[in-house]
Amino acid sequence: MSVTFNTDVLSIILYFLRYNKQTLYSCLFVNRLWCQLTIPILWRDPWTFFYRIENNSPPSIPTQPLKLINTYLSLLPIESIIELQKNGINVPIHSIEPSFNYPMYLRGLDLNYLYKSIIRWIYDKYNEKLSIHPLQKAVSRLKKFGKKVTGRDDSIETIDDEDKLKNEQILLIYSKLLSFFFKESPKLSLIRIKPKKNDIMFSNLINSNEAKKCLSYLTGLECVDDHKMEETYAHLALSNTNIYQIMIHGYQNTKSLANLLSVQKKLQKLYFVNINNISPYVYWTTPGVGLELQKKAHFIIKLKLEGSCGFLELLKDFINLEEFSLRCVHKNSCNDRIPLKAPTLRNLKKLEFEYEHKYEINFIANLIRNTRQLTKIIIKGSRISDPNNCNLLLDSIKNYCLQLKICSIPISIINPRLISLLESCKNIQRLSLFSIPSENQININYCDNFLVQILESEPVSLHTLELINCSFSVEVWEKFLEAQYISKKSISYLWMKHNFQPSEEFLKNCSTYKRLGMLKTFENINLYRACLSPKFYLRID
Template identity: 25%
Template sequence: MASLPSQCLLKIFENVSLSIYKTLHNCIFVNKQWSSLAISILWRNPLENISSENDVDDRIISIMKTYIACISQKSKDSLMKNNLQLSEEILRQASYDYPSHLQILNVQKFYDGITILIEKYFHKEDREKAFHQYQLLEHIFRMFMNKCRNIYRIDISDVPKLIKIIHFPLLPDSDKCLSNITEFYYKGRKHLDFIYILSQVCTQIKSFHIEQQFHNNEGLIKLFNVQKVPLESLSIDFKSNITLFIEDIIKEKNPDNIIKLKLSGDSKIFFLKFNNLKELEINLCYDNYFLRAIFPKLEKLILHGFSNISNFAFCDFLKNHNIKYLYLRESHIKYLRQFSEAIINSCPNLVEYEGYISANTRTNHLLVLFKNCPKLEKLRFFEEDTSCEINDILKCLSDYIPKKLNTLRFDPCWEFNDVSLDEFLNGCKKRLTNKLNLEISSSRRSQDINLVLDKYARENVLYEECINYY
């Protein structure tokens, strides 16, 4: 590993889950090459990757102290003159340029981080908090504008209306720092002055994530209109049935450029043609306008919270599209048998599916799914209304298991015994090209079931660490 080129090592490190913070952090102490690469990943988005551990505040304080150590000596002197006593640790110039790796500028997380630092490290009283918070943030943002050239996302979605955002797009070198922003996250109708200022610098935004839009928003209109690149991804939450500016802007900017679209609420936006749309996510779209539309290149469909969807219309929609990735979440299906038939008969190229399937022995839709969709790699089934015994089905499936299947979640309502599970996993042993990540409800776990699972884990059919119980 030590002799691998840096680009190869970087790819390996990038595949280490950031939830395993200590694993990647330990790479810093191997050698200079590993240290540099690990730091470049850990500091891309350090405040976003903190989990809810017991030491979360200590981690945040450590990160913020490191950032302050990286600001200029002039900034440190200014803070000291304003009665903020910096420790020797912070006064020493940082040995590494940590801020240069920042990629996501989540404004609220920096406000929160500074607040924790002031309260628990500097121990300032309430009347001093706001002043020192603003001082510290201004100097940190000034440093970002000067040093950061890899920031691609600005997120102000969670900044409360009462908080005044520092107008960092007006700081020196902001044009160099923010000119490559391609993603923007925003919520509600607040901080319009900041958005106007941002529109003077950011003209390369390809992806907008907008929430809680009740009315037209002049600041957003300005930001949308100044963009010099095609709009490729749009996520917007409509809170009103009025036609909003965004629909008109999409018409002007050519919807054929959009490849990813996420909508919540009702919109007539589907009356437009999206000829290059590849990913569509819908949440609580009561009128189901999307079922009447055709997207020639659509591959991925995610549906949330639908219950009144027409099985016939949904079946027609699936037949008219080459869906490879289908996810059905937080929904209630009235006619599960017909719904299952729509999926298994209309999606022969399905690669991933999360949702519902009728496991009735008489119809055996699970078997038909395996036969009709040989390209399946991930299957995660969710709860039916009633328990269902699937021993005979499991035995039938063993000869038709898709060869590339790598993830399988059993519906917690399915009942099976160790004999049928053993036969099914023996089929997996014969057919699968990779190990299987198997998810089984704890309610179905028995001593005999555990013995079967352990057996096939030892035989490298199952990931031993991935026999998950939920």
């Protein structure tokens, strides 16, 4: 029996899957309607699906960026394709027009990723050309060897000429695609900019009427506070006053970026990345970017810091904050920059801390005490400088977070009060416990009581449980899994090899439990989630 969906309802369902590429790709093949509704979602911000692109990746990895550039090039106007071919760029001309005009759906543009993808595309074509003619390649090498023997080596000049030609081709493709995007996309909602030489070309292109119209709808900007971008920010300030989310890398105090921020009327989401070598108060009070942001601090409802622990000192200025995230992957401790007194943020609903260096639980526990509406708490990182305060953290959560739904916390005591936590926070749906064992606890089953307390409390809402670095006896573990399997809970068991290693017997049992469907996964993680999580980057809401 076929099932039909209301088109509007189906569109909403697919939209909520916008960051799940595999699922969306499967939806393309259901039928024509599903395909027509899925394509605009897949192509609204295609860079997010393969956001990380490393220059030293093996040739087999970057197939997705190459396909992306191939698709966009095939859609260029015929006159642009002919111009590219005249400049030695092999762009095939298709006899059949594509089913969709993909640039029309573009709402997010990542200039850095676009530029890197074009570089890979050019070098892939160049290597492909060499591999097609191995005899010519061998002859060329023999000629170069002969010139070296006779003292007439001009290989350096040849390489320089080749690199110069490649760079010219890269910039030509870059300019053609940008012009094409500005022409075809009715509006761009988000743009990510990094200070590269290619962005000088972008500064020139955005002065066109098509670019001005397209970028006038901009609501999100990821940028670098760099003087090289003065002209770009000056152009954006003339036509953009509705940016509500911005990510800033660096702190050169660019005047035009400060002017761009000053004219924004709806700024609500602020991200800082790697602003760590300047005093927060100097940044906050010096005329320029920091001061303009300080003026808008009470409008900010979402704040994210990456590698910028010092800005914890400024939390008290964000009085209406609803979401706060801090991710610091620096090896060196930033504790000397953490304020002694936690601010009061009554509207805070989501709180996330991810550390690779040492950090204090006491500050986080006191911050939680000063809130009343938290529904999400994520604390990740094993290098705790005050593990005895884990009990204080539990008390703060159970007393002040009665609406909590998602909880990830470290546990460093033998008998934590998990029962009281689960009884107070009855709405917890996802719980992650990270055990921080002391030296005398490594070889004993000190975490059995975790499982016993969860079994006794019988949390009704809990459906996902993650246990990290925990030492369990096989008997208690098996009893626990059988009970949770009946209640259909999803259980994951993880450990960090440099901190803890389960016994072979225990791992064999885990393998059996996984085959039986009682355990979702069990695996070693080299570093905790702070190192595994993707970097912050802006998304289209």
